[in-house]
Amino acid sequence: MTTQKLLQIKEKIDNAKTQQAEVKGQIRSIKDQIFTKFKIKAIDAANEQLKERAEELDKMEKDFKIGEEELEKVFSLHE
DSSP states (O other): OOHHHHHHHHHHHHHHHHHHHHHHHHHHHHHHHHHHHHOOOSHHHHHHHHHHHHHHHHHHHHHHHHHHHHHHHHHHHTO
16 A cells, blocks of 8 residues: 555545544534423433423314314304
8 A cells, every 4th residue: 555545545634633523513512402491301301391382282282273173163252
């Protein structure tokens, strides 16, 4: 293997290490933002909270539809 080929491989390795460090920094930054905004330290906790909020939203939507149907019945009786 030539010196030039070894230098190219070394450069690729160095670039990969730089990219890896950047990605790790981005991940750390995102985790910090999640903790700051939502006080969540782990991805599992974030997923659980997301699931709970989705269930609450579904319930609110169902309650809204029921209320809307009741209002339609009341107003149709008065017409």
